[in-house]
Amino acid sequence: MNKGLLGAASVAGLSAAILVGFTMTASAAETKIITIDGSSTVFPISEAVAEEYQAANPNVRVTVGISGTGGGFKKFCRGEIDISDASRPITGSEMTACKAAGVDYVELAVAFDALTVVINPANTFAETLTVAQLKTMWEPAAEGKVTMWNQIDPSFPAEPLKLFGPGTDSGTFDYFTEAVNGKSKASRADYTASEDDNTLVQGVAQEKGGIGYFGLAYYAANADKLKAVKIDGGKGGVSPSKETVIDGTYNPLSRPIFIYVNAASLDKPEVRGYVDFYLDNAAKLSEEVGYIRLPAEAYSAGKEHVANKRVGTVFGGKNEVGV
Amino acid sequence: MSSGPAQNASLALAKRTFRTRKMRDSFYVIVGLSATILGMVTLSALVFTLYSDGHERFTYEFFTNFPSRSAVKAGILSAWVGSLLVIVSTALIGVPLGVTSGIYLEEYAPKNWITAIIEINVNNLAGVPSIIFGLLALGLFVYVFGLGKTILTAGLTLALLILPIIIVSTREATRAIPGSIREAAFAVGATKWQVIWDHVLPYASAGVLTGTIIGIGRAIGETAPLVTIGALTYIAFLPPSPISLEPPFVNFDWLFSPFTVMPIQTYNWTSRPDPAFHANAAALALTLLCTTLTINATAIVLRYRLRKRIKW
Numbered sequence: 001m002n003k004g005l006l007g008a009a010s011v012a013g014l015s016a017a018i019l020v021g022f023t024m025t026a027s028a029a030e031t032k033i034i035t036i037d038g039s040s041t042v043f044p045i046s047e048a049v050a051e052e053y054q055a056a057n058p059n060v061r062v063t064v065g066i067s068g069t070g071g072g073f074k075k076f077c078r079g080e081i082d083i084s085d086a087s088r089p090i091t092g093s094e095m096t097a098c099k100a101a102g103v104d105y106v107e108l109a110v111a112f113d114a115l116t117v118v119i120n121p122a123n124t125f126a127e128t129l130t131v132a133q134l135k136t137m138w139e140p141a142a143e144g145k146v147t148m149w150n151q152i153d154p155s156f157p158a159e160p161l162k163l164f165g166p167g168t169d170s171g172t173f174d175y176f177t178e179a180v181n182g183k184s185k186a187s188r189a190d191y192t193a194s195e196d197d198n199t200l201v202q203g204v205a206q207e208k209g210g211i212g213y214f215g216l217a218y219y220a221a222n223a224d225k226l227k228a229v230k231i232d233g234g235k236g237g238v239s240p241s242k243e244t245v246i247d248g249t250y251n252p253l254s255r256p257i258f259i260y261v262n263a264a265s266l267d268k269p270e271v272r273g274y275v276d277f278y279l280d281n282a283a284k285l286s287e288e289v290g291y292i293r294l295p296a297e298a299y300s301a302g303k304e305h306v307a308n309k310r311v312g313t314v315f316g317g318k319n320e321v322g323v
Numbered sequence: 324m325s326s327g328p329a330q331n332a333s334l335a336l337a338k339r340t341f342r343t344r345k346m347r348d349s350f351y352v353i354v355g356l357s358a359t360i361l362g363m364v365t366l367s368a369l370v371f372t373l374y375s376d377g378h379e380r381f382t383y384e385f386f387t388n389f390p391s392r393s394a395v396k397a398g399i400l401s402a403w404v405g406s407l408l409v410i411v412s413t414a415l416i417g418v419p420l421g422v423t424s425g426i427y428l429e430e431y432a433p434k435n436w437i438t439a440i441i442e443i444n445v446n447n448l449a450g451v452p453s454i455i456f457g458l459l460a461l462g463l464f465v466y467v468f469g470l471g472k473t474i475l476t477a478g479l480t481l482a483l484l485i486l487p488i489i490i491v492s493t494r495e496a497t498r499a500i501p502g503s504i505r506e507a508a509f510a511v512g513a514t515k516w517q518v519i520w521d522h523v524l525p526y527a528s529a530g531v532l533t534g535t536i537i538g539i540g541r542a543i544g545e546t547a548p549l550v551t552i553g554a555l556t557y558i559a560f561l562p563p564s565p566i567s568l569e570p571p572f573v574n575f576d577w578l579f580s581p582f583t584v585m586p587i588q589t590y591n592w593t594s595r596p597d598p599a600f601h602a603n604a605a606a607l608a609l610t611l612l613c614t615t616l617t618i619n620a621t622a623i624v625l626r627y628r629l630r631k632r633i634k635w
Contacts (some may be wrong), residue, residue, distance in 0.1 A: 031560075033581070035581075037553075040594070043556065043557070044392060044595075046557075047390070047392055047556075047557045048392040050557060050559065051391055051392060051559065052391075054559055061557070061559070061560045062557075063555045063557065063558045064555065064556060064557035064558075065554075065555045065556055065557075066556045066591070067550075067553075075553075076425075165600065169509050195594075196593070196594045197594065197596070198593065198594060198596075198601075215596075217596040218596040220596070221596035221597055221598060222596075285392075288392065289392055290596060291595075
């Protein structure tokens with residue numbers, strides 16, 4: 001053996017030793033794993049709850065994946081995971097898939113998110129937009145035709161309209177298209193799409209005629225670079241905020257976000273404990289990561305549903321708006 | 324000497340062509356230098372940005388903490404341990420498979436149209452996008468074989484991904500060994516296997532090693548196939564230890580553990596709204612870059628040492 005191989009071997013040995021040092025401590029007691037997957041929107045809340053729950057219950061381990069609301073439901077309805085994170089209610093085809101596999105679920109709303117429409121700070125003419133105006137710029141028929149701000153409203157200047165939005169796999173996209181265009185997934189396709197909301201932030205911040213939409217947390221972190229549009233749902237312009245979401249005036253772009261729990265998994269004490277812990281702490285933890293708490297009654301109703309194992313959805317498989 | 328003017332003319336022509344050649348030469352030097360500088364400047368700008376964004380996060384806790392909702396408390400323990408274990412299993416699976424097939428194809432396989440097809444396919448495989456390997460692994464390893472979303476599945480997937488690189492480099496290293504070495508060994512009565520084991524493999528080891536490490540360097544940065552097979556984003560525990568104090572001292576439970584890797588953690592942090600997480604992402608990206616650099620540096624040193632041993 002020459003020195004080179006010895007060196008490599010000692011490096012490998014050293015890293016193995018470090019590894020043993022870290023893992024020895026963790027492999028002591030019998031451990032249980034709770035598996036969660038789904039929406040990237042709900043991820044920060046599930047992560048925060050997992051962190052706190054594991055600190056309180058060292059024998060339980062929680063894993064959270066991100067495969068999107070749709071991807072999460074695919075795994076959920078195959079029975080691969082205990083809990084599915086969802087930024088929209090379960091759809092009809094997903095209900096069929098779950099039923100075929102014999103997966104029953106308890107639906108729990110955990111927080112509110114306010115979809116925020118943002119414009120460039122230099123834009124002073126579109127500070128309030130009606131839902132009809134949003135539809136004029138986002139509907140499928142606008143593709144290739146509506147390209148200037150003065151096509152939205154003749155009083156707006158002839159500024160090029162630059163649209164930014166999430167990709168089509170996102171629950172945010174599903175919800176916005178349903179709320180604004182009246183049909184989930186119906187949108188013009190000639191806009192700059194990105195799964196990464198920070199890219200959308202950059203886009204609108206750099207384009208004078210830019211407009212885009214994403215969750216409130218991304219606006220809150222970038223309030224110095226962007227301006228939130230007041231949404232006029234028929235009763236005057238309303239800014240997205242904790243207050244307007246809670247009192248129901250920020251309509252129709254505020255949405256609840258959910259977790260779906262496999263009813264069979266609820267028989268496992270660790271999953272039941274986690275879900276109860278989730279509902280007890282969702283108010284505080286969801287606000288800590290940028291979302292808005294539900295009214296206290298919603299969480300106590302959720303706990304009852306868990307205790308009685310009330311399965312099914314209250315949305316009937318349709319993507320409902322303004323609940 | 325009577326052809327004075329003609330000689331002068333040809334001399335002038337020679338001078339002219341000489342000058343053109345000199346100019347072309349210096350032109351190439353400029354082009355080559357700018358190309359090199361462009362690459363270096365891009366890399367240093369990247370490293371500099373990552374460092375200035377992330378250097379404050381290089382604390383001991385950053386490497387020993389699990390991910391967290393608080394950016395300052397968040398660490399990369401599960402990510403780097405996951406990456407390390409995935410890479411170890413990738414190497415344990417990929418290297419024996421790759422070297423064996425490389426040796427077989429080069430030394431034993433009859434030269435006919437079947438081996439020609441295999442050869443073309445191996446080369447093509449090196450250019451297949453990694454997400455395709457992820458889809459294959461999801462269908463085959465996760466669902467058909469039922470291996471689950473584990474480190475073993477990840478190791479198998481990345482081993483397939485780097486297999487063509489190892490096969491090709493093994494074949495090239497083997498081919499570079501002079502025929503006289505083999506003939507000398509055969510002449511004193513060695514079998515084919517003895518020739519391979521005692522002569523071909525030791526001499527080829529430098530090339531095989533280089534190929535392996537280039538493959539590993541590629542595998543460690545892979546995200547797409549691992550996301551496809553179901554690598555996690557939040558995991559706050561480590562796989563069971565591969566070595567224990569009780570007999571049998573070594574166990575393979577870690578192969579069946581869920582995991583995350585450094586590129587996935589980086590992506591998750593860059594897509595967060597809170598800019599404090601972007602600093603974490605920069606620090607982790609720099610860590611990943613340093614890891615790849617260390618792997619490549621090791622390759623260069625090992626190759627140099629192994630080459631020095633060869634005395635033909």
